[in-house]
Amino acid sequence: MSVTYVDAIREAQETLLREDPRVFLYGQDISKFGGAFKATKGLAEAFPGRVLDSPISEDAMIGMAVGAAIEGMRPIVEMQFADFSSVAFNQIVNQAATHYYRTGVPVPLTVRLPSGGTPGSGPFHSQSMEAIYAHYPGLVVVTPATVADAYHMLIDAVAMDDPVVYCEHKFLYRWLKAPRINGDGLPIGKARITRPGKHATVVAYSAMVHEAVRAAERLRDEGGWEIEVVDLRSVKPLDMDTVLASVSRTGRLLALGEAFPWGGVTAEVVARVCAEGFHLLDAPPRRLNSRDTPVPYHPKLWAAHRPTPESICIALRELLSF
């Protein structure tokens, strides 16, 4: 038996529903149907009245959840795809994110965003929205890359009094498996050294952690390079202590992300490393993101749109040869 990434998300929600009467789930097709990705399969039957189908109204879904959170509930909203959260943007960034600062009343809301590309999913079912939400004060944004993190970070997100945008990667849903849900006890806000190394640091998050590990293995086989991979786990807050400690060991930084290249998490990481650890760098830091177009539909185009082990190796070789 093994547990997939989406199983872990389902398990976490089952645990939360069982242990916390304040928790309820709200989203499109999540009740009897079990969700577009089956992340809520069986939960409506197990917890009657607490797994609720919403109309196709992303704005109202978040507005509703904020209201329920103010009243002491712990709603988890499933956006069917992260892309559709653009319709809920106003409620997320203006209602939920500003509420604590304006009124002193926190909003314990968790928004699940099925994020990132999969072959054939195209421009409107593939987006990575983490940087958009991380930009706004008042939001916590997490990007689990492992089965255990998918589970534990969802539990931790719901336990937080503040709104959390939980970015779960669709490509990892069934591909990523673990024998069981283990955990290393890292809290939200702490990055993890996924693979230790000494020649260069790759800072990644979500599905790109796995691509970075693949690239690191190739470079080890190719030339004995030891590439350190840092999994940010949460993009807000950013664990700069772990990032800077890694860069101090390696002297070289590649910031890697699947999102669009303008601005975003990789730009933030590079900017902060330059500002806070310029003296640690032996080479100009690099960024690698998706291409600057909408996410294409065709699998061949899609595979070349996002960073791949090949493109990551190219970036790393240039970084290592500086």
Next chain:
Amino acid sequence: MDREYVRDMFRAMLKARLLESKLSSLYKAGKIVGGVYLGKGQEAVSAALGASLVKGRDIFAPLIRDQAGRTAFGEPLIDCTRTYLGSVLGPMKGRDGNIHRGRPLDGMPAMISHLGAQVPLVGGMLMARRLKGCLDGVVGATCVGDGATSTGAFHEGVNMVAVERLPMVVVVSNNQFAYSTPNDRQFACEDLLDRAKGYGLGGHAVDGTDPLACARVIGRAVALARGGAGPQMVVARLLRLSGHGEHDDGSYVPGDLRGSSLGRDCLENGIVQMIDAGFSTVEEIEAWQLEYADEVQAAVAQAQQEPTPDPWHEDWRACSVELGGKAI
């Protein structure tokens, strides 16, 4: 009609008018930073709603022109003057201003500027009560204008509230102008009330310049929602008797509209109605005016003497929790 309900409503109308006249003067004297937004001409609608709700049990999400409803619901005047004048002791501590204030834990959420957004928010507060098993006898209400009915948020929210069949009342004050945009550039349906049927809400029309009609119709809509008849929509026809804000002279409002029945002052109407119906007397109303003018004066004076926010001591944190000992 319940005598105490009408008297509560009228007193809130009167108090709100006196307070807002003072706010207007303060703005014109340069004592208020940012905007001042009045509910002049809309007090009857707003107060009829606020007075029909019970603070501590019901939920009221006021919007831009709801000073009267806030007062009727039980918001103290000092919350208003502190927020307008930037007192750090107010509910928003200088972090937000003017009508963007509330006390969410007392059932009065603080509006954001984005119109229609409070509709699903109130729906969610009611959903929480339902999930907790304490929805019985509770009503949630919010107010919008004609302009807000054009937003996607309004549509999504009203539809969701109807799907969930929540005990909610949405009061639409059609004051003919959304800022400067007249109805004929805002919507193309014959009457906004027709939308109630489309959404599956009970629909009620009322002359917003007629306080007793407002009391009857809005009071009934609230009673229906409270009694389990599902969500209700009230559409009130009236005219905004001020600009959008005090920076705006409203010169785009045609004179013949001002002179029409829509432009009647609900407060003047209300004084006549209160006396004619035997709900009050000239002497009593004059006494209220004096009492409330003093109350307004005291609330302004107190807020003016209070400390304003100190950026050096401001808690510049947007999240309530810290992670790893650091602010997020």
